[in-house]
Amino acid sequence: MNAEWGMMSAWREARGERLWGRIRPLALTLPLVCLSALASTDGAAMAQHALVSPQNLRVIDTPSEAGGGLTVLWSKADYDAPDVRYQILIGEGAEKKVVAEFAADSHYVRDLKWPWWSRPDRPEAHQFNLRSGRGLELKNGTSYTVAVAVVKGTERAETPPVQAIPEPNWVNWNQMNNLLLVLLFGAVVLGSIRTAKQRDIFLRRIPGLDAVDEAIGRATELGKPILYLTGAGDMSEPSTIAAAVILGRVAKRVAAYETDLLVPHRDPIVMAVCQEITKQSYLEAGKPDAFKEDSNFFITTDQFSYTAAVDGIMLRRKPAANFFMGSYFAEALLLTETGASTGAIQIAGTDSDHQLPFFVTTCDYTLIGEELYAASAYLSREPIQVGTLRGQDLGKGFILVVLVLGTILATVGVLFSTDWPRIVLDLFKDLK
Amino acid sequence: MIFLRRQLPLVITFVTGVLFTAQYYVPHPRSELMLTEVTKWLQIIGGFALVLGVTSLFHIHAVKIRRKEPGWGYSLVLYAGIFGTIAVGFSYSFAAGQWVNGKETINGIMTAFGWIYLNMMVPLQGSMFALLAFFIASAAYRSFRARSREAALLLIAAVIVMMGRVPLGELLLPVSGDITQWILNVLNASVRRAILIGISLGAIALSLKIIFGIERAYLGGGKE
Numbered sequence: 001m002n003a004e005w006g007m008m009s010a011w012r013e014a015r016g017e018r019l020w021g022r023i024r025p026l027a028l029t030l031p032l033v034c035l036s037a038l039a040s041t042d043g044a045a046m047a048q049h050a051l052v053s054p055q056n057l058r059v060i061d062t063p064s065e066a067g068g069g070l071t072v073l074w075s076k077a078d079y080d081a082p083d084v085r086y087q088i089l090i091g092e093g094a095e096k097k098v099v100a101e102f103a104a105d106s107h108y109v110r111d112l113k114w115p116w117w118s119r120p121d122r123p124e125a126h127q128f129n130l131r132s133g134r135g136l137e138l139k140n141g142t143s144y145t146v147a148v149a150v151v152k153g154t155e156r157a158e159t160p161p162v163q164a165i166p167e168p169n170w171v172n173w174n175q176m177n178n179l180l181l182v183l184l185f186g187a188v189v190l191g192s193i194r195t196a197k198q199r200d201i202f203l204r205r206i207p208g209l210d211a212v213d214e215a216i217g218r219a220t221e222l223g224k225p226i227l228y229l230t231g232a233g234d235m236s237e238p239s240t241i242a243a244a245v246i247l248g249r250v251a252k253r254v255a256a257y258e259t260d261l262l263v264p265h266r267d268p269i270v271m272a273v274c275q276e277i278t279k280q281s282y283l284e285a286g287k288p289d290a291f292k293e294d295s296n297f298f299i300t301t302d303q304f305s306y307t308a309a310v311d312g313i314m315l316r317r318k319p320a321a322n323f324f325m326g327s328y329f330a331e332a333l334l335l336t337e338t339g340a341s342t343g344a345i346q347i348a349g350t351d352s353d354h355q356l357p358f359f360v361t362t363c364d365y366t367l368i369g370e371e372l373y374a375a376s377a378y379l380s381r382e383p384i385q386v387g388t389l390r391g392q393d394l395g396k397g398f399i400l401v402v403l404v405l406g407t408i409l410a411t412v413g414v415l416f417s418t419d420w421p422r423i424v425l426d427l428f429k430d431l432k
Numbered sequence: 433m434i435f436l437r438r439q440l441p442l443v444i445t446f447v448t449g450v451l452f453t454a455q456y457y458v459p460h461p462r463s464e465l466m467l468t469e470v471t472k473w474l475q476i477i478g479g480f481a482l483v484l485g486v487t488s489l490f491h492i493h494a495v496k497i498r499r500k501e502p503g504w505g506y507s508l509v510l511y512a513g514i515f516g517t518i519a520v521g522f523s524y525s526f527a528a529g530q531w532v533n534g535k536e537t538i539n540g541i542m543t544a545f546g547w548i549y550l551n552m553m554v555p556l557q558g559s560m561f562a563l564l565a566f567f568i569a570s571a572a573y574r575s576f577r578a579r580s581r582e583a584a585l586l587l588i589a590a591v592i593v594m595m596g597r598v599p600l601g602e603l604l605l606p607v608s609g610d611i612t613q614w615i616l617n618v619l620n621a622s623v624r625r626a627i628l629i630g631i632s633l634g635a636i637a638l639s640l641k642i643i644f645g646i647e648r649a650y651l652g653g654g655k656e
Contacts, residue, residue: 064459065459066459066460066461066464067460067461168459168460168461168462169459169460170458170459170460171457171458171459172457172458172459175456175457176457178457179457182453182636185633185636185637186636186640189637189640189641190640190644193646234478236474238634238635238638238639239635241638241642241650242634242638244649244650245647245649245650248649249649265485267481267485268478268481268482268483268484268485268486268488269477269478269481271481271484271485271488272481272484273650273652276651276652277649277650277652279652280652294488294491294492294495296488297488297489297492298484298485298486298488298489299489300489302557303557304556304557304560304561305556305557307560308556308560312503312506316502316503330561330564333564333567333568333571334560334563334564334567337567337570337571340571340574351631351634351635353624353627353628353631356627358571360575361571361572361574361575362571362574368627369627369628369630369631369634370627370630370631370633370634372634373631373634373635373637373638374634376647376649384646385641385646385647388637388638388640388641388646391637392630392633392634392637395633395637396629396630396633399629399633
């Protein structure tokens with residue numbers, strides 16, 4: 001700096017003080033003029049941006065819904081910031097009212113839980129979902145006028161209004177991955193059944209089901225009855241259906257040994273179905289005369305009244321074997337602990353994961369979750385049934401691969417702040 | 433006859449199975465309406481089935497009383513309970529000045545029917561539920577004896593979780609709270625999810641077998 005100043009002084013001396021006097025005002029004012037010009041350009045640009053209304057406004061009927069919803073979409077703007085606010089206006093005619101107001105750096109399409117194939121716009125675009133509630137009622141088939149306004153301090157700019165009509169939809173596109181995977185799994189199961197018809201498929205041992213014969217044999221030797229419970233569910237639950245199907249297999253063997261069978265029920269429809277199943281099993285075993293109509297009987301639909309009654313049966317009749325199949329709630333331990341106190345051999349099978357610890361601790365054998373559904377195939381050994389087990393195993397293998405792949409992709413997405421892993425992850429999202 | 437007993441139920445199962453699987457993917461109000469209607473049908477069928485159930489109950493206990501089977505006195509109590517409650521439910525409430533009609537209270541006045549429910553049914557249900565605490569203790573005692581390596585592991589995990597769930601336990605062993613959370617959120621949750629995946633696949637496979645008529649045992653027979 002000092003050197004420069006020295007050079008300047010020398011130059012001044014060489015050219016004379018007069019020339020410097022002429023250019024000095026220009027040299028001092030030029031940067032100031034440039035700076036002020038720049039500043040005024042910036043200010044003008046900012047003022048201009050703040051006043052520009054939201055661009056590319058679109059209002060569509062909210063897809064994949066039962067109607068009564070509109071989705072408002074518009075482009076991201078340069079002025080999107082926490083101190084700038086968007087207002088959503090809606091009305092049936094020309095008159096509109098503000099129904100929502102939020103910060104301009106929120107409500108992006110990427111925030112929606114919709115998968116990529118049903119997203120209505122690019123992830124960086126803005127969205128707002130209008131639906132009935134809180135002073136707003138959207139009727140299907142009615143035309144609404146929607147506008148979006150941007151507010152910054154005292155400035156406000158509003159888009160031209162757009163018309164839209166909410167309509168009920170026939171397809172929930174968000175769940176299409178669900179349908180696709182069910183169809184895929186269905187095809188795998190049916191394919192496995194076909195394979196099972198052509199060649200033998202290995203079935204791993206399930207000790208709980210191997211013990212069924214042992215339990216029935218023991219009851220026969222002791223001359224005591226067998227108690228079979230189908231759980232708390234009704235006939236619409238897969239676990240109850242599985243329990244009823246296993247009852248058929250158990251009843252067939254019970255019929256062969258001519259042992260007493262007691263099946264108390266909580267649901268009259270389940271009772272009626274189980275009566276038919278038991279009757280058929282006795283017929284198939286060639287012992288129709290041994291069938292007793294009242295082996296299946298109804299107690300009550302009330303949880304603890306039923307439990308008290310079954311506990312009473314256990315203590316009075318002292319069954320040699322107790323089967324607990326189906327779904328259970330708080331009564332599980334009350335039943336199995338009473339059964340354990342009578343010294344009966346106990347086999348449980350349930351998909352009620354919250355009751356599994358109680359069954360495991362109090363029963364001799366427990367069919368955990370899917371084993372309940374596998375029981376029918378295991379006991380019958382029919383190729384068509386065994387094939388479904390193979391299908392389930394292939395399904396589990398597929399899920400295992402997806403879990404590993406999904407974990408890797410989700411990690412990559414977070415580490416590199418990238419969005420492309422969602423293309424794969426969304427395919428397996430929200431599966432029910 | 434075979435058609436009515438075999439083919440017709442299979443056709444109904446297939447059609448309704450496919451229809452209601454599709455219903456899950458149709459958000460239209462008509463689809464919801466169909467589901468609501470069918471749910472009502474189920475309730476009506478359930479009502480008829482209850483007649484079957486009560487008939488079965490009466491029959492079983494009538495036979496017990498007639499044959500003087502062991503415990504037949506309880507069957508008498510059951511009859512007295514059922515008919516007594518029905519009679520009270522249809523009786524006239526002098527306090528409220530109108531027929532009870534199965535109501536527990538009328539204008540804030542408790543009916544005899546309500547009294548039976550509140551002072552007999554509720555305490556009995558509560559007593560049954562309360563037994564659970566003792567049964568948990570006895571079951572835990574049997575299970576947590578460290579007879580094998582697995583049982584010992586179970587015992588250690590149980591002690592840590594129990595300590596982590598009560599204030600005194602956390603006071604004595606401050607780290608137990610964190611370990612408990614880890615056991616529940618990592619070990620327990622992962623195993624539970626694995627079980628749930630298996631259950632879901634099993635349930636889907638069973639549903640497919642029923643819809644396509646592969647599994648027919650629920651109709652009261654095996655393969656045909």
